[in-house]
Amino acid sequence: MSMVTTKDGVEIFYKDWGPRNAQPIVFHHGWPLCADDWDTQMLYFVEKGYRVIAHDRRGHGRSSQVTDGHDMDHYAADAAAVVAHLGLRDAIHIGHSTGGGEATHYVAHHGKGRVAKLVLIGAVPPIMVKTTANPGGLPIEVFDNFRRQLAVNRAQFYRDVASGPFYGYNRPGAKVSQAVIENWWRQGMMGGAKAHYDGIKAFSETDFTEDLKLIDVLTLVMHGDDDQIVPIADSAQLSAKLLKKGTLKVYEKFPHGMCTTHADVINGDLLAFIER
Numbered sequence: 001m002s003m004v005t006t007k008d009g010v011e012i013f014y015k016d017w018g019p020r021n022a023q024p025i026v027f028h029h030g031w032p033l034c035a036d037d038w039d040t041q042m043l044y045f046v047e048k049g050y051r052v053i054a055h056d057r058r059g060h061g062r063s064s065q066v067t068d069g070h071d072m073d074h075y076a077a078d079a080a081a082v083v084a085h086l087g088l089r090d091a092i093h094i095g096h097s098t099g100g101g102e103a104t105h106y107v108a109h110h111g112k113g114r115v116a117k118l119v120l121i122g123a124v125p126p127i128m129v130k131t132t133a134n135p136g137g138l139p140i141e142v143f144d145n146f147r148r149q150l151a152v153n154r155a156q157f158y159r160d161v162a163s164g165p166f167y168g169y170n171r172p173g174a175k176v177s178q179a180v181i182e183n184w185w186r187q188g189m190m191g192g193a194k195a196h197y198d199g200i201k202a203f204s205e206t207d208f209t210e211d212l213k214l215i216d217v218l219t220l221v222m223h224g225d226d227d228q229i230v231p232i233a234d235s236a237q238l239s240a241k242l243l244k245k246g247t248l249k250v251y252e253k254f255p256h257g258m259c260t261t262h263a264d265v266i267n268g269d270l271l272a273f274i275e276r
Contacts, residue, residue, distance in 0.1 A: 001062060004085040006078055008069065013062035014055035014082050018046040023116070024091040025274070027054040028079065028099030028106075030122075031203055032158070032196040033187040034061025037096070040263045041270070048271065055082045057102070059195020061187065070198035072206045075102040080110035092274055094119040096259060097230060098203040101125055108211035118219040119270060122230050122256045125208035125239045134207075136234040143204045150197055158188040165228035168255030180260055212242035219246045220273045222266070224254030 003011045015035050025045055027038040035054035042052040056063040058078055059070055079102060083091065093115055095103030100123020107115050130137035149157040162184035164170040169181070188196070221243070223236035232250065240248035249269065251258060259266050 004081050006058075006081045008074075010058050010066050010069065010078065011064045012055050012058060012078050012082060014053060014086075015042065016051070016053050016086060017042060018051035019049065020051065022049055022051040024051040024053055024086075024088045026079070026083065026088065026091050026093045026103075027052070028093065028095035028103040029054065029057065029060070030097030030099050031199050032060060032191050033184065034190060036061070036183070036187055038259075041094070041259060041267060044263075044267045045271075050274075053082065053086065053088070055079065056191075057099075057195075057199075059199070060191040062190070065192035065195060067194060070195050071202050072101060072105045072208075075202070076105040076109055079103075079106045083110070083114060089114055090116045092117045092119065094121065094270065095123055096121045097256065098124055098199065101203055101206060101208055104208050104211050104215070105206075107217065108214040111217075115217050117217055117274065118215060119222065119273065120219065120236070120239060121222045121259060121266070122224065122227055122236075123221070123239065124203050124206075124230055124235060125212055126235070126242060127207040127209065128204040128230065128235070134234070138204070138231070138234075143200050146200050147197055150193065150200070154193055154196070155185075155189060158185050162188075166255070167257040167261050168226060168228070168253075170228075171226070171255075180257075184257075208239075209242060212239055212246075213244075216244050218273075218276075219243050220270075221246055221248045222251065222258075222269065223248070224251045224256065224258050226253045227256045229256035 034056040093103045100120040162181045240246040
């Protein structure tokens with residue numbers, strides 16, 4: 001397997017497909033998944049002639065199940081280690097959900113001179129949890145409940161998320177794919193419970209407001225208006241306003257996992273933005 005070792009000794013697994021001299025696209029996955037969640041996009045873009053890279057976040061997938069470092073500073077530094085190891089320049093970074101937070105933090109703090117464009121899909125910035133400064137956020141009790149369910153029965157919790165709100169399969173008339181549910185569950189159970197437990201704090205309580213203000217590359221913010229995991233009003237709509245060169249694209253009735261349920265639409269729009 002392809003691995004890079006970080007400064008603090010963590011082994012990060014990555015996939016690297018396509019011509020080495022082609023423009024790179026770096027994908028950042030959501031919680032509690034792994035690089036495999038991007039397979040549909042990676043196959044699409046490698047066929048278009050791009051070099052595609054995706055890594056498993058520390059504690060997720062095939063990367064080391066370490067006890068600490070499950071925060072956005074380490075997540076972004078780990079992504080930077082992969083980028084440096086591969087010598088990537090002029091890269092497009094695409095992040096979904098928690099991966100959108102990771103990509104935002106990476107571009108703001110490590111991306112100078114290396115990043116061409118950024119895409120945030122169903123992403124967690126600016127901040128998910130309700131605070132005095134963020135009154136529209138979700139109450140901390142929502143995330144405390146996530147932690148409780150994970151600790152009591154992680155396997156059941158992950159099956160419930162995948163079969164319900166993540167893909168909108170709990171909506172009337174939804175076309176449910178059992179294979180998609182099982183693949184989500186498989187990815188989640190590959191990772192470590194400690195990393196996933198700590199990761200809930202990372203994706204819900206990190207404030208990306210200043211990161212968004214720092215980013216000066218063209219950024220596409222894509223979000224479904226029926227996202228039940230990351231509500232659009234307190235995420236994409238705010239992020240687009242904070243970005244210097246942000247464009248918001250809203251997808252009617254699309255769920256959080258729209259990269260899977262509506263891959264044809266999302267892939268086409270990503271290609272149009274990348275080639276613009």
